[in-house]
Amino acid sequence: MSASQTPPATAVPGDDVPTLLVKIFGKDRPGITAGLFDTLAAYSVDVVDIEQVVTRGRIVLCALVTTPTGSASNGATEGDLRATVHSWADSLHLQAEIISGTGDNRPRGIGRSHVTVLGHPLTAESTSAIAAAITATGGNIDRIFRLAKYPVTAVEFAVSGTPTDTLRTALATEAAVLGVDIAVSASGLQRRAQRLVVMDVDSTLIQDEVIELFAAHAGCEQEVAEVTARAMRGELDFEQSLHARVELLAGLDASVVEQVRKEVRLTPGARTLVRTLKRLGYQVGVVSGGFTQVTDALQDELGLDFASANTLEIVDGKLTGKVTGDIVDRAGKARLLRSFAQQAGVPLAQTVAIGDGANDLDMLNTAGLGVAFNAKPVVREAAHTAVNVPFLDTVLYLLGITREEVEAADTMAD
Ligand SMILES: [Mg+2]
Numbered sequence: 092m093s094a095s096q097t098p099p100a101t102a103v104p105g106d107d108v109p110t111l112l113v114k115i116f117g118k119d120r121p122g123i124t125a126g127l128f129d130t131l132a133a134y135s136v137d138v139v140d141i142e143q144v145v146t147r148g149r150i151v152l153c154a155l156v157t158t159p160t161g162s163a164s165n166g167a168t169e170g171d172l173r174a175t176v177h178s179w180a181d182s183l184h185l186q187a188e189i190i191s192g193t194g195d196n197r198p199r200g201i202g203r204s205h206v207t208v209l210g211h212p213l214t215a216e217s218t219s220a221i222a223a224a225i226t227a228t229g230g231n232i233d234r235i236f237r238l239a240k241y242p243v244t245a246v247e248f249a250v251s252g253t254p255t256d257t258l259r260t261a262l263a264t265e266a267a268v269l270g271v272d273i274a275v276s277a278s279g280l281q282r283r284a285q286r287l288v289v290m291d292v293d294s295t296l297i298q299d300e301v302i303e304l305f306a307a308h309a310g311c312e313q314e315v316a317e318v319t320a321r322a323m324r325g326e327l328d329f330e331q332s333l334h335a336r337v338e339l340l341a342g343l344d345a346s347v348v349e350q351v352r353k354e355v356r357l358t359p360g361a362r363t364l365v366r367t368l369k370r371l372g373y374q375v376g377v378v379s380g381g382f383t384q385v386t387d388a389l390q391d392e393l394g395l396d397f398a399s400a401n402t403l404e405i406v407d408g409k410l411t412g413k414v415t416g417d418i419v420d421r422a423g424k425a426r427l428l429r430s431f432a433q434q435a436g437v438p439l440a441q442t443v444a445i446g447d448g449a450n451d452l453d454m455l456n457t458a459g460l461g462v463a464f465n466a467k468p469v470v471r472e473a474a475h476t477a478v479n480v481p482f483l484d485t486v487l488y489l490l491g492i493t494r495e496e497v498e499a500a501d502t503m504a505d
Contacts, residue, residue, distance in 0.1 A: 106194040109158035110139060111169065113176060117185035119150035127152060130179045134159040134172045139195055144236075155196070199233055200252025203278035206262065207489050210271050211480045213244040217269045221248075224265045228253040239494035242360065242482045247491065249278070259475070266477070274476035274489040276460065287437040288368055288486075289428050289454065291446035292379035292386055292400070295464050296483070298356045301381040302336050305410075308347045311339040329380060329420040329450050334413075337403065341412025345405045348384045355385060360484030363497060365393045367487055370500045374435045378427045380419055380450055397431045425453035445486060446470070462486055 104110055115127055124143065131154070140155040161168045173189050180187035208221060225232055230253035238245040250258060259275040266273040293300045306315035315336050322332035368375050376397025379386050383402045390398040401419050404411040417423065424446075432442050444451070444458035447466040455461025455474045463474035464483070471477040478485055487497060 104137075104139060104157055104194055109169075109191065109193055110195070111136075111156050111158050111172070112190040112192060113154045113156060114188040114190070115150065115152040115154075115180060115185050116188075117150060117180075117183070119145045119148055120183075123150055123183070123185070124152060126179060126183070127154065127176070130175055131156060131172070133165070133175065134167050136172070158191070200231055202230075202254045203249070203251045204230075204253075204255040204258050205276050205278055205491060206248040206250055206258065207238065207245060207274045207276070207491075208248070208271055209243045209245050209273075209478065209480060209485055209488065211243045213246065213271065217271050218246075220265055220269055221262065221271075221273065224261050225250055225253075225258065228257050228261045230258055238488045238491070239485075241494060243480050243485055243488075245485065245488040245494075247488075270479075272476075272478050272480065272485075274462075276476075276489070276491075284441050286372070286441050287374045287376070287432055287435045288443045288445065289376045289378060289397070289431055289458070290444070291424070291448065291451045291454075291464075292377050292389065293381050294447045295445055295451075296358060296361055296377055296389065298358050299354070301351065301355070301379075301385050304351045304354050305340050305343065305347065306336070308350065309340050309343045314339050330418050333380065333401065333418065333420075337410075337414055338412040340403070340410045343410040345408045345410065347410075348403075348405075352385055352388045355389070358481070358483045360482040362393070363484040364486055365395070367484070367492065367497050367500060369394060370504070371492070374431075374437070376427075376431045378419060378424045378454065380424075380448075382414075396435070397427075399427050421450035421453050424451060425457045428454050428457050443486070443490070445483075460489070462489065 113127070115123065136156040136159055138154065138156055141153070143150065143152045158169050159167055159172050176189060177187050206225065210217060222232060225248065230250045232248050233251055234249040236247055238247050255275060255277040262273045262275055290296045302315060303312065306312045318327070318332050318335045321327050322329065327335065365375055374396040376395055377386055377389065379400035381400050383400045386398045386400040389395065399419060401414045402416055404413040404415045419427065428442060428444055429439065432439050439457060440459040442458045443460045443462065444454045445462045445464050446455055447464050447470065449467065449470060452470060452473055455463065460476065461474045463471045463477040465479055465481060466474070466477065476489060
């Protein structure tokens with residue numbers, strides 16, 4: 092660089108440089124931002140920072156600018172600027188406040204996290220308790236904004252000054268007490284780069300347990316439920332209970348498969364979740380301790396990139412009561428997550444797993460973010476985060492995707 096090519100002056104002032112915080116509040120209408128900066132332009136000030144929010148038609152516009160030095164061609168001073176801004180604000184029935192100080196914003200503390208809160212509804216009491224819990228960890232709330240108003244109220248707190256793990260532990264306790272869902276994730280590019288989502292099927296992607304739908308057709312619901320209960324009590328492992336339950340389906344006509352496919356009910360928000368993730372370039376898969384006879388149909392219907400499950404053996408048009416091939420169990424689900432991630436070219440740290448059952452736990456803990464979805468307490472406690480509202484699309488908010496972005500993507504695709 093030659094001496095004549097001096098770098099452009101930076102707008103970031105040193106700590107001792109005088110700055111003015113200009114705050115405008117009032118009824119929002121088009122042209123306020125342009126009007127304020129047009130007013131400030133006459134004083135040749137530099138813009139250091141701008142924040143603007145509009146809540147129920149009211150605007151709060153904050154501008155941090157350098158203080159006029161009186162060296163502008165018109166010799167204008169800080170006093171002149173104050174008078175002009177107030178007169179402009181008065182003419183629009185806005186309130187203006189101008190606060191003198193020095194330097195830029197206080198730097199944000201080390202250790203930055205996003206705290207996503209899902210309330211159904213979100214009460215003032217919960218909000219107070221969450222904010223107090225954040226403060227008690229030594230964290231500072233830098234920003235708060237709403238991610239969604241539907242189907243739950245979702246807000247995100249940007250917090251700095253405390254390690255993400257400390258915050259997660261403190262807020263997990265608070266969430267359980269308050270009955271709201273709180274997810275804490277580390278800030279940074281990693282969060283924007285989660286690129287593979289793998290879901291359990293029964294009671295996660297769909298509302299049903301597929302084996303129970305088959306059992307209803309075979310008239311052995313009671314027997315299947317007894318085996319399930321024994322597995323829950325730890326008397327049988329997943330593979331034993333799978334074989335015991337499938338055995339009860341022996342002799343069932345293969346036409347039942349088609350009926351069961353029709354009976355499967357997607358979880359509310361499932362289509363929105365998958366559609367939005369796909370539009371954002373994510374890859375999406377399912378792993379199930381259930382059956383390919385159902386997951387293959389779901390893969391086609393939803394356009395999933397990956398699907399793996401157990402396969403019911405069918406011979407001469409009848410279920411044999413056996414499954415073929417490798418069994419997808421608790422360890423198998425985690426193995427499949429790794430395999431999908433490898434095929435997708437996505438590091439494990441950038442994967443998200445969602446599930447409700449004990450056999451999802453290894454998968455949830457293998458993923459970069461494990462989400463327990465309306466899960467049993469044992470699963471909820473072991474997962475990174477829990478969602479306890481019955482809407483699968485709320486997982487989008489945990490990834491920092493707003494309802495507005497979801498709806499905008501839908502509109503563009505129409
Ligand atoms: Mg499940």
